[in-house]
Amino acid sequence: MFKHQDALETLNKDIPLGEKLRFIHAFLHQQFDFIDRIAIALYDEKTDLLKTYVHSSGLDIPLQHYQSTLAEAPSLQEIIRLGRPRVVNDMSFLAGSSKVHSQRIGAQGYGSSYTLPMYSNGCFFGFLFFNSYRSDVFSESALHYIDLYGHLLELIVINELAEVRALVASIKTATNMALQRDFETGYHLERMSNYARLIARDLADKYGLTDDIVEHIFLFAPLHDIGKIGIPDHILLKPGKLSAEEYEIMQKHVGKGVEIIDAMVANFGLQEVKHIDILRNVAHYHHEAINGSGYPQGLKGEEIPPEARIVAVADVFDALTSRRSYKDAWSNDAAFALLLELSDSKFDRDCVQTLIARREEVEQIQARFREETIS
Known part of the structure; x- marks a missing residue:
């Protein structure tokens, strides 16, 4: 009766959000080895600031202790306007960007990204980023499963906050x-x-x-x-x-x-x-x-x-x-x-x-x- 091992039981433990994020990243990496970074940024409506919060990218940290107004990121504003996630399977365009956050992500060498907006009771409160050093990896079949874990992370963040x-x-x-x-x-x-x-x-x-x-x-x-x-x-x-x-x-x-x-x-x-x-x-x-x-x-x-x-x-x-x-x-x-x-x-x-x-x-x-x- 008790032979089955819950693969995600680590999430039941009283551990910091960063550790849970790294655990989910490692679990996802078993099936989607192209996922090299997962990061969470929180939004402060009072100041329009988008702030880095936690990430799972190990020593590769293109953005840390960073904040920027959402008004300075029109591509992210478009995600909120449409209420839909964004897939970018070729990030070479970032090389010519004038935005600091885009420059840092581009300089890190990521080839593709998937950005999921996070909502709590219908109110936007941040973004969940999935990055890969490879291009053209975020297919519809992959995103079908990645979305599940994205929303699981969203719920974990909501619970902690x-x-x-x-x-x-x-x-x-x-x-x-x-x-x-x-x-x-x-x-x-x-x-x-x-x-x-x-x-x-x-x-x-x-x-x-x-x-x-x-x-x-x-x-x-x-x-x-x-x-x-x-x-x-x-x-x-x-x-x-x-x-x-x-x-x-x-x-x-x-x-x-x-x-x-x-x-x-x-x-x-x-x-x-x-x-x-x-x-x-x-x-x-x-x-x-x-x-x-x-x-x-x-x-x-x-x-x-x-x-x-x-x-x-x-x-x-x-x-x-x-x-x-x-x-x-x-x-x-x-x-x-x-x-x-x-x-x-x-x-x-x-x-x-x-x-x-x-x-x-x-x-x-x-x-x-x-x-x-x-x-």
Whole structure:
């Protein structure tokens, strides 16, 4: 009765999406040995960004830590417009492309590709790419089977993202309730999370961050101050300088944040959410300082998790450049100057310099998520 071995039982294991992708690639390769790469890119409707996420291409990585607006990829836009996948059995035309992503794919030497749009409840959320070094291999008979595995991968991605987004949504709901207390604005969270993604993407190689970790830093960054829900109003909303006793109470928001996160993870049954430690680290350590003068543990330098160092710079930069009821907005130049001055003491210099180097994208984020009114 139990002699049959489920060939896909590995997918039942609690392993990262990247490992599942590589497993399916290896399984498919047994029948279709021409498939040399499978890659997933996610779409962010708010910013029109298409971002690399996970891939199975081993050491051949033509695109990593890469993002581009969908508006810059008309051929991919056509896939969405038609609502149908795209087969390209001769990719030699990429040699003359002016698009960076096309140039990199072409330079890698791929001969053909199959692109499947991914949808969740009718809403487009990304692409699944199959690439081969050979030309003319994606026949109708092959695609009949490849489609099955493509949609299986789509469901796996949907399931993983649904867990993350359920956690983020539940904590954001609590955060939005706290926002009614006016300790920060909604657009602040949008801006600082996008700044965090900029920094994380550019420092990914140095800090050993994969594309899916970069994406999780972006998703979790807005939740850094969730613990402020547990701080009394007379301290949280105090317009003047806090007393030593009040400041000690305020510092407890980082520990309260981890408590809230752990409670929500348990209450919503989200223990299987990948990279949950990134969220805990962002909440717990974003007030640590490079020289050890921060809190709650006085960590120094690389003792501070990179995601916390990244979020700290993104958060403070936006706080400085945002107008509040008690202060005017600083100019970008003034904010950059202060961050540089505090580099190597409070902030990670790499994070600061990376943000400054991406000034054009910073200004695009500011324009897209500009505050209309501040109460």
